[in-house]
Amino acid sequence: MNFRKQFVTGLLLTTFAATTLPMGASIFGKKKKEQEQVGLKPTASQNALLDKAIVRERAVVKVLKERTPLVETYIQNMKPDPILFQVPESDQHFLGRVQFGRIIGDAAYEKNPGAAAKENKGKLGGFMHSMSFMSGLSGSLRLTFHESGFVQMLLMDSNDFDRQHYVFAYVRNDFLGNIPTAVFDVTPIQGKNAYGRFFGRIWVETRNGNVVRFDGDFSGSENTIREFYHFDSWRTNVQPDLWLPTSFYVEESDSKSKTNTLKFKAINHIWGYSLKVPASVAENTSEEVVGATDVSNDAQDVSPLGAQRAWIQQAEDNVIERLYQAGLLDAPSDFDKTLEALANNILVYNNITTSTPIRVRTLLTEPLESLAVGNTIIVSKSLLDTTAVITADGAQQTANLNAILAFQLAHIILGHRLDTKYAFNDRLLFPSTSVFQRIPMHHTLADNTAAAKKAMELLSAKELVDGQKYFGLYLAQLQMRVKGLKTLNEPMIGDGLLKTDAEDTFWLQALVAKGGKVNMTDTHQLAAMPLSSFLRFDPWTDKVVSMHTAIEPILGAPDKMPFEVAPVYLKLSYYKAPAAEVAPAAAPAAVTTPPVVDNTAPPAAGTATPPTTQP
DSSP: OOTTTOOOOSOGGGGGHHHHSOTTOOSSOSBOOOOOOOSBOOOHHHHHHHHHHHHHHHHHHHHHHTOOOEEEEEEEEEEEETTTEEEEEEEEEEEEEEOHHHHTTOGGGOSOHHHHHHHSOSSSGGGGGGGGGEEOOOGGGTOOOOTHHHHHHHSSOTTTOSTTTEEEEEEEEEEETTEEEEEEEEEEOOSTTOTTEEEEEEEEETTTOOEEEEEEEEEOOTTTOBOOOEEEEEEEEEETTEEEEEEEEEEEEOTTOTTOOEEEEEEEEEEOTTSSOOHHHHHTOOOSOOSOOOOGGGOOOOOHHHHHHHHHHHHHHHHHHHHHHTTOBOBOOHHHHHHHHHHHHHHHHTTOOOSSOOEEEEEOSSSOOEEEETTEEEEEHHHHHHTOOOOSSOHHHHHHHHHHHHHHHHHHHTTOOOOGGGGSGGGGOSOGGGHHHHOOOOOOHHHHHHHHHHHHHHTTSTTTGGGHHHHHHHHHHHHHHGGGOTTTTSOSSSBOSBOSSTTOOBTTGGGGGGSOOOOTTOTTOOOOOOTTSSEEEOTTTOBEEEOOOOOOOOOSGGGTOTTOOOOOOOOOOOOOOOHHHHSOTTSOOOOOOOOOOOOSSOOOTTOOOOOSOOO
């Protein structure tokens, strides 16, 4: 990125240095020494691939300028620990919609970096004015986001990624997932325009020349720039020949630490590229009713109770659809159906029948929370990730999911329903950036207290009672990390695991005593997983899928990393069109209806549907 044209900070985190870094820490590290490349001079074919990469990078910039995706950053400041090597000391969470079209090439950044530093005194300097580019959600819910640092981490150089400003050296060939790549070292050409340019390594897929991964930092000559924070940025093939930013990992070491403890580590996710429906699609939408079944001949009159339930269902559908349109909920997925089967089995084991089926969706955000909207249970992705302790029989993960679902099922059974004012569609006609302010769905203290008691009754069914110890162990592990993970445990729109008291106790605190004592040195005991352990998402369709990861042996306490941020390593693959898009029009593919759990009569013992994501 040319900082003479556009002054954008090398990292979002610098805007929050005063609150995220330990006292006395500088927002910059030591001055970067000039480094020589150790790679080989590219061959003719490698140069041709680099020329493709330069062209494709311009296409990525163009697409991003037309989009307003959701961008989320979660930061953990670290401290040394005698047993675990390092643990989170504090955390920060930021979420917002980024209008890239207003950031890339904006005139507000057309100022000399030196002049900006003089004009804006203090550590934050010229970074403060970046606040105006955010589609603010709600400052009271910590959703104000200074997104200027994203531009450099999601795009190596939004203006001048070319041979006039960079030199390239070939390193090796490599596979990232199923993608063959050529790896190059990238160095900015030294000079007065080298300030803040990308310095690092890129992975270029060999089919069409797209950059699929890059890591490094932003630097220049020793006389003009100090070291920025280091990052590793990954992209996903979301459409044919289009690779867009998906996640990046950031970490910085503490130079004063004798144990090599990190200062902090952070994860950034970006999704919701298709939140805006293209005008051409909206204008050409057919008015023919598609996908609906005609049951007009079988329709019956509706009783007053039936009308009341239909009215509640209408409010539920309106809210779920609005949350999905805002990019907060995942698109319906096979994993959601697995959770629905588990929820319905809990009802079966307790001989409870509901008037409408239980539905489950995934909240795509980081904090640990769940909520019930009518008969729809919503569980945050990180809550699903950190409870996904994979064992040979799947018992531990299944038990954890049962406990999460039981708490919100209790709200549904007890009639703690959504405000039916949302049955009126006009109450939901507001911008997506206001969703968090307009739809608060957390339950009251009295409701959560009653739901916790009911959930314990549900989990006491003979088919479920043996699993209580697993979620109790999970809560015991979380209790050890609560003081350093305040933000992770602060829900945005639903119910957290913690009570809102000063004791840091849980709504399902009764399970903690059944889980036993957490022993971090016991390599056979795993109470909770790191973040992003189980689910990954498609940033274009917002659909979640379960990962099929190898089982890594736990060699010591530092390997456990419960609730911690971990580096990003995506299994990359080329885009495959959904079957519906490639099926011949004359012979449409048959649609298989997923099995429905019948909750009218208890099943035979041992027929609970386990998660489909076994090792």
